[in-house]
Amino acid sequence: MASVEQSPGGASRKAGIQTWLKRIFVRLGILPFLIVIAVIVFTAMSDNFLTGRNLMNILRQSVYLTIVSLGQMLTLLTGGFDLSVGTIVALSSVVGAVVMASVYSAMPDAVYLAIALGFFAGVLAGSLIGVVNAAGVAFFNVSPFMMSLGMASVGFGIALYLTGGVPVYGLPIEFSDVFGFGNFLGIPSPIWIAGLIVVALWVYLYKTPQGRHFYAVGGNIKAAKLSGINVRGTLFQAYVLCAALAATAGMLLTARLDTGDANIGASMPLESIAACVIAGVALRGGVGRLENVVLGALFIGLVQNGMNLARIESYLQTVMLGGLLILAVIADQIRLRYVASLKD
Amino acid sequence: MPAPLLATRAITKDYPGVRALDRVDFDLREGEVHVLFGENGAGKSTLISMLSGANRPTSGHIEFKGTVAELNSVHHARELGISAVFQEFSLVPQLTVEQNLFLGAEHRGGLFLKASGMRREAKQLLDDLDFHIDPKAQVYRLSRAEQQMVEIAKAFRSELSVLILDEPTASLTDHEADQLFRLIEDLTGRGVGIIYITHRIAEIERIADRITVLRDGRYVTTIEASDADEDRLVELMTGREVGAIFPSLPTMDPGEEILRLEDLWTQDETLCGVNMSIRRGEIVGCAGLVGSGKSEALQAAFGALPFSSGTVIYKGERVAQPKPGRSIRSGFMYLPADRHDAGLMLERPARENFSVAALDLPPFRNGLFLSGRGERQRAAELATALNLSPNQPERTLDHFSGGNQQKVMLGRSLTRPVDLAVFDEPTVGVDMGTRQAIYAFIANLAQKGAAVVIVSSDLPEILHLTHRAYIFYRGRIQAELAGSDLTEEAALANFFEQDAA
Ligand SMILES: Nc1ncnc2c1ncn2[C@@H]1O[C@H](COP(=O)(O)OP(=O)(O)OP(=O)(O)O)[C@@H](O)[C@H]1O
Ligand SMILES: [Mg+2]
Numbered sequence: 036m037a038s039v040e041q042s043p044g045g046a047s048r049k050a051g052i053q054t055w056l057k058r059i060f061v062r063l064g065i066l067p068f069l070i071v072i073a074v075i076v077f078t079a080m081s082d083n084f085l086t087g088r089n090l091m092n093i094l095r096q097s098v099y100l101t102i103v104s105l106g107q108m109l110t111l112l113t114g115g116f117d118l119s120v121g122t123i124v125a126l127s128s129v130v131g132a133v134v135m136a137s138v139y140s141a142m143p144d145a146v147y148l149a150i151a152l153g154f155f156a157g158v159l160a161g162s163l164i165g166v167v168n169a170a171g172v173a174f175f176n177v178s179p180f181m182m183s184l185g186m187a188s189v190g191f192g193i194a195l196y197l198t199g200g201v202p203v204y205g206l207p208i209e210f211s212d213v214f215g216f217g218n219f220l221g222i223p224s225p226i227w228i229a230g231l232i233v234v235a236l237w238v239y240l241y242k243t244p245q246g247r248h249f250y251a252v253g254g255n256i257k258a259a260k261l262s263g264i265n266v267r268g269t270l271f272q273a274y275v276l277c278a279a280l281a282a283t284a285g286m287l288l289t290a291r292l293d294t295g296d297a298n299i300g301a302s303m304p305l306e307s308i309a310a311c312v313i314a315g316v317a318l319r320g321g322v323g324r325l326e327n328v329v330l331g332a333l334f335i336g337l338v339q340n341g342m343n344l345a346r347i348e349s350y351l352q353t354v355m356l357g358g359l360l361i362l363a364v365i366a367d368q369i370r371l372r373y374v375a376s377l378k379d
Numbered sequence: 380m381p382a383p384l385l386a387t388r389a390i391t392k393d394y395p396g397v398r399a400l401d402r403v404d405f406d407l408r409e410g411e412v413h414v415l416f417g418e419n420g421a422g423k424s425t426l427i428s429m430l431s432g433a434n435r436p437t438s439g440h441i442e443f444k445g446t447v448a449e450l451n452s453v454h455h456a457r458e459l460g461i462s463a464v465f466q467e468f469s470l471v472p473q474l475t476v477e478q479n480l481f482l483g484a485e486h487r488g489g490l491f492l493k494a495s496g497m498r499r500e501a502k503q504l505l506d507d508l509d510f511h512i513d514p515k516a517q518v519y520r521l522s523r524a525e526q527q528m529v530e531i532a533k534a535f536r537s538e539l540s541v542l543i544l545d546e547p548t549a550s551l552t553d554h555e556a557d558q559l560f561r562l563i564e565d566l567t568g569r570g571v572g573i574i575y576i577t578h579r580i581a582e583i584e585r586i587a588d589r590i591t592v593l594r595d596g597r598y599v600t601t602i603e604a605s606d607a608d609e610d611r612l613v614e615l616m617t618g619r620e621v622g623a624i625f626p627s628l629p630t631m632d633p634g635e636e637i638l639r640l641e642d643l644w645t646q647d648e649t650l651c652g653v654n655m656s657i658r659r660g661e662i663v664g665c666a667g668l669v670g671s672g673k674s675e676a677l678q679a680a681f682g683a684l685p686f687s688s689g690t691v692i693y694k695g696e697r698v699a700q701p702k703p704g705r706s707i708r709s710g711f712m713y714l715p716a717d718r719h720d721a722g723l724m725l726e727r728p729a730r731e732n733f734s735v736a737a738l739d740l741p742p743f744r745n746g747l748f749l750s751g752r753g754e755r756q757r758a759a760e761l762a763t764a765l766n767l768s769p770n771q772p773e774r775t776l777d778h779f780s781g782g783n784q785q786k787v788m789l790g791r792s793l794t795r796p797v798d799l800a801v802f803d804e805p806t807v808g809v810d811m812g813t814r815q816a817i818y819a820f821i822a823n824l825a826q827k828g829a830a831v832v833i834v835s836s837d838l839p840e841i842l843h844l845t846h847r848a849y850i851f852y853r854g855r856i857q858a859e860l861a862g863s864d865l866t867e868e869a870a871l872a873n874f875f876e877q878d879a880a
Contacts, residue, residue: 061395242748244738251735254724261683261715261722262736262791263707322726 061373064315065366066327069359070334077341084344091223097336098225099124099284100306104332105236105325106280107307109273114253114320115172115179117274120281120307122190123161124300127285129194131157132203132295139207146207153210157289158282164190165278173270187304194297203295214290225287232280237325249273253320309356310335313363335359382445384409384572385430385461385541390439392425394778397769399425401596402439407541407572412563412586414604415576417593417616418810419782420768423576424466426593427543430574431463432456454483460540464530464547466576466781466808467719472519476529477501479518480536504532509558523717524550524669524836531559542566543574546781548582549807550716552668552836554874560586578782578810579837580609592616617812624811625843626819629826634659636695637799637830638711640680643689649675650686651854657799657830662821664841665834667851668874674716674834676851677801681706681713694798707736710798714788716807716834722788725777729767730758732776732787737794761790766813781808789817792824800824801832806840818844842867850874 059067077084103120110117135153139146164186171177171186217224240246248269251259260266281303289295314331316323338359342352383406392400400422407413415423428434430441432450441448443459450456453463470479480501501514510528518526531547542563548556563573563586577583583590587604592615599615640655653676657663667673678684680691682701691698693711706713715721723732734743734754742753758772765786767779776784785808792800802821806814821844825831835841841848847861850873858873860866 238748242751244744244749247731247735247738247749250727250731251724254727254731255721257721258715258723259735261681261703261713263704264735265704317726321724 057373061370064327064370065363066313066315066330066334069313069363070330070337073334073338073341077337077345081341081344084341089340089344093333093336093340094226095223096340097333098229099288100303100310100336101229101329101332102232102284102287103281103303104307104310104328105232106277108311108316108323108325108328109249110179110277111308111311111316111318112249112253112320112323113270113273114256115270115273116183116308116318117165117168117179117277117281118183118304119164119168119187119190120277121300121303122187122194123164123278123281124285124288124303125297126164126190126194127157127161127282128289128299129198129203129295129297130160131286132206132289133197135207135210136203136205136295140205146209149207150210150213153206154286157286158279161282161285162275162279165275165281168278169271169274172274173267191297198295198297200297204293206289206293206295208293211290211293214287215293216291225291228283228287232283233325233329240325245269245272250321253317253322255321305360306335306356307332309360309363312360312367315367381409382442383407384444385574386442387426387430387436388440388442390426390429390436390441392422392429392434393437394425396771396774397596399596400436403593403596403598405591405598405601407574409570409572410567411588412567412573412575414583414587414590415574415593416578416583416590416612417599418768418812419786419808420780421593421616421810422596423593424545424780425596427463427545427574427576428465430456430541431461431465431543433463433465460538461543462534462536462539462541463543464534464545466545466549468526468530470518470526470529470533473517475515475517476505476512476521477514479529480504480514480533482533504536508532508535508562510555522669523720524552524555527551528555535562539566539571541572541574545576546578546808547575548577548579550669550804550836552666552874553838553871554668556582578806578808578814580612580811581839583607583612594618613811616810624815624818625839626815626822628662628844628846629660629822633661634828637693638680639690639692640676641690641692643676643679643691644687645675645679645684645854646687649854650679650689653689653854653856655849655856657832659798659828659830660825661847662825662831662833662845664845664848665832665851666836666838666841666848666870666874667857669836671851671874672854673849673851674803675854677713677803677832677834681711681801683713683715707795708739710796711801712736712792712795712797712799713801714792714803714805716803718784718788718807723776723784725784726775728773728775729762729779729787730754730772733758733761733772733790733794736791740795743794757794761793764793765790766816782810782813785809786813786817789820793820797824797829799830799832801834803834804836805833806835806837838867838870841865841870 083089107117107120131153134156135149138152139149168182168186171182172179214224219227248264251264252266252269256266285300288299310331311323311328313334314327316328339352342355386406387403389402389404390400391402403426415426417423429436432453432455441450471482477497481497498514505512505514510532512525512528518529527547527550534542547559567573589601589603590607591601592599594616636656636658638657640653643650643653650672655676665673675684679686680701682703691701737743738749742750742757744750745753762770762772767783767786776787789805806817809817821831833840833845842865848865849856850858850860850870852873860869
């Protein structure tokens with residue numbers, strides 16, 4: 036029997052679009068909508084927003100947050116979080132810069148040795164904070180909240196103590212030339228590095244058993260244990276990797292700024308958690324996709340860039356960011372309600 | 380004829396991708412026990428979720444005492460006198476038993492809580508039910524069965540006209556269930572209507588007045604309990620005839636000993652000197668009351684529970700400190716009783732819940748990496764073999780019915796080679812048809828040379844499915860029954876203390 040075709044009247048088409056939007060919302064969450072709205076608003080507010088150059092700018096500016104957010108996502112997946120990512124960025128910047136500057140001044144000819152040693156020292160210092168976090172969470176059952184909050188204070192204190200609160204200068208110019216302002220095939224070097232990290236982490240998370248273990252531990256820690264998963268090892272890895280990624284971001288930022296500074300990264304904890312939550316990573320653990328987190332970080336970068344172009348005051352920008360975070364959480368709740376009402 | 384106490388008219392409920400209920404008419408009379416019966420995923424829990432105010436129908440309506448009732452919330456339904464014990468618990472684990480009992484209906488004196496009154500009443504309530512639980516105990520410390528008792532007590536608390544019980548005896552033994560049945564009788568005598576969901580035929584025979592059968596979300600029929608027998612019910616439920624529930628046991632030629640426990644103790648004395656021996660090819664049962672230590676012994680051997688002294692010998696080697704990971708890799712699999720608490724990742728797809736304990740092996744693994752294709756294929760095979768409904772391995776697990784979630788967890792024992800499999804309450808909430816399939820696969824496992832242990836509070840399961848059974852009492856093995864000695868009378872006699880024999 037032939038089915039009766041309905042003539043596409045205005046009303047039914049509108050209803051069709053509505054369910055279609057609802058379906059996108061249920062599947063992908065609020066992020067696609069926020070991005071579309073943000074692009075429309077900022078394009079209207081500034082002519083310079085929707086240009087190839089500015090978009091590349093956004094991409095480059097978001098690199099640091101993207102890398103930190105990816106680490107944050109790992110801890111969120113296991114059902115925790117890391118409030119010390121800001122401190123890790125700062126500490127790695129300071130330690131890396133001090134080591135690099137002193138090696139460079141001792142051996143002005145060995146530029147690349149200085150850069151390599153400095154980079155390594157910075158990442159190592161940051162990762163050590165992660166090791167302490169990881170030990171507390173995985174072996175002493177300290178809540179991630181207290182552990183990382185405490186370490187945020189410890190790390191920040193060390194960074195200030197090492198530098199007396201003064202920025203560290205005297206880095207070799209090649210460092211910022213390569214890692215801060217470098218360009219390869221027309222794409223800035225920080226974007227290349229972030230891209231490599233995204234690909235490597237994607238493979239790790241989705242193609243190896245260890246990646247799956249993050250989801251299992253966050254999904255149900257007892258079930259994971261009874262299934263023979265090394266729960267402690269998994270938690271340990273999450274915090275150490277998170278710190279190593281934040282430290283890498285810290286070194287890239289140092290290259291960009293050409294100084295080591297204890298005061299960078301303060302907004303990282305809030306922004307990285309916001310990027311994850313907006314991207315649908317569940318705070319209770321076990322749920323979240325890497326691709327979406329990258330988009331979430333880009334979205335925050337996009338909003339900041341747009342607000343700058345639209346000359347919105349930086350204090351108000353902070354207000355906006357907090358508001359967006361709360362909006363995302365509310366939207367997620369609404370989404371859960373829709374899931375039940377929508378037939379697919 | 381008077382209006383029914385509670386009724387649904389053409390009630391329909393849609394979930395994403397499934398119509399869980401399709402125009403169902405159901406009515407409950409005063410003073411009757413009305414059993415809802417049907418396969419896993421038939422829509423029983425969905426129906427009562429709407430009757431208890433936890434969920435709203437997509438279409439159709441509910442009538443309470445002859446008038447249309449909009450039940451907005453569980454709280455609202457309670458105020459009308461409709462109270463429910465859900466299949467999945469709604470207790471706050473960090474609070475104590477008495478705090479949970481009075482949650483949302485605390486006694487107050489002015490602005491403040493009246494603790495003493497609540498304590499007295501909680502104690503009274505638990506005593507009336509003859510449930511031996513400390514009102515001051517924190518709920519997360521209780522076993523699943525004890526939590527179930529608290530859940531039941533909570534429903535008894537308010538002024539009742541309708542009581543809804545969704546598989547309330549799923550992890551209770553007969554003794555505890557008896558208390559509940561006595562109370563139900565008491566309530567029906569006072570005109571309270573009871574809706575009772577169960578997969579156990581024996582319970583239906585014992586307490587039901589009428590039975591409504593659901594299949595695939597549709598109403599099939601309502602029959603008088605006197606007209607019902609096992610074959611008829613199963614046929615109505617599945618729409619086909621199902622043979623014997625229990626398989627014929629694989630003939631036993633006991634192989635080598637695979638696990639031996641010697642004088643096992645735990646710190647808190649849930650185990651006080653347990654000795655066991657399990658051989659390849661046999662199916663061994665562990666029975667006993669709630670808290671008797673029947674599941675703890677094997678948890679300790681597996682590594683899920685620390686023990687303070689004693690010896691575990693697995694495959695001829697002493698294991699000083701068992702660890703779940705090591706146990707599983709050497710072929711010892713333990714599947715827990717409480718699927719939500721310790722078994723499943725509810726927000727992950729069924730596929731990942733199948734594979735989680737075998738990610739180190741093919742077909743799930745391919746060298747260093749996971750094999751997406753192998754995993755999807757194996758998950759699809761398992762879903763079909765276990766008759767998962769709906770058959771969608773990518774669906775997240777909280778969108779499956781309770782019995783289907785159970786199937787996913789059991790499926791884990793088929794993902795890797797096992798030499799010793801321990802099933803703790805394997806058929807909690809599983810329908811007759813599926814139960815038959817699960818029993819068959821357990822028998823098959825033993826046939827292929829694995830040792831199987833079944834920890835169960837369902838006595839028929841122990842009697843018909845095991846070669847040999849240990850009966851636990853207060854952390855000790857009270858008796859070991861085998862062959863023709865393994866009878867209901869013998870088992871029950873050992874459930875309770877024996878005076879010097
Ligand atoms: N929250 C939910 N979201 C989506 N689908 C659901 C949800 N809860 C149940 N379903 C679906 O609705 C159908 C009926 O489920 P229901 O829980 O009512 O079954 P049941 O008869 O209680 O089964 P069981 O005996 O296994 O408890 C099933 O197909 C199930 O997959
Ligand atoms: Mg159910």
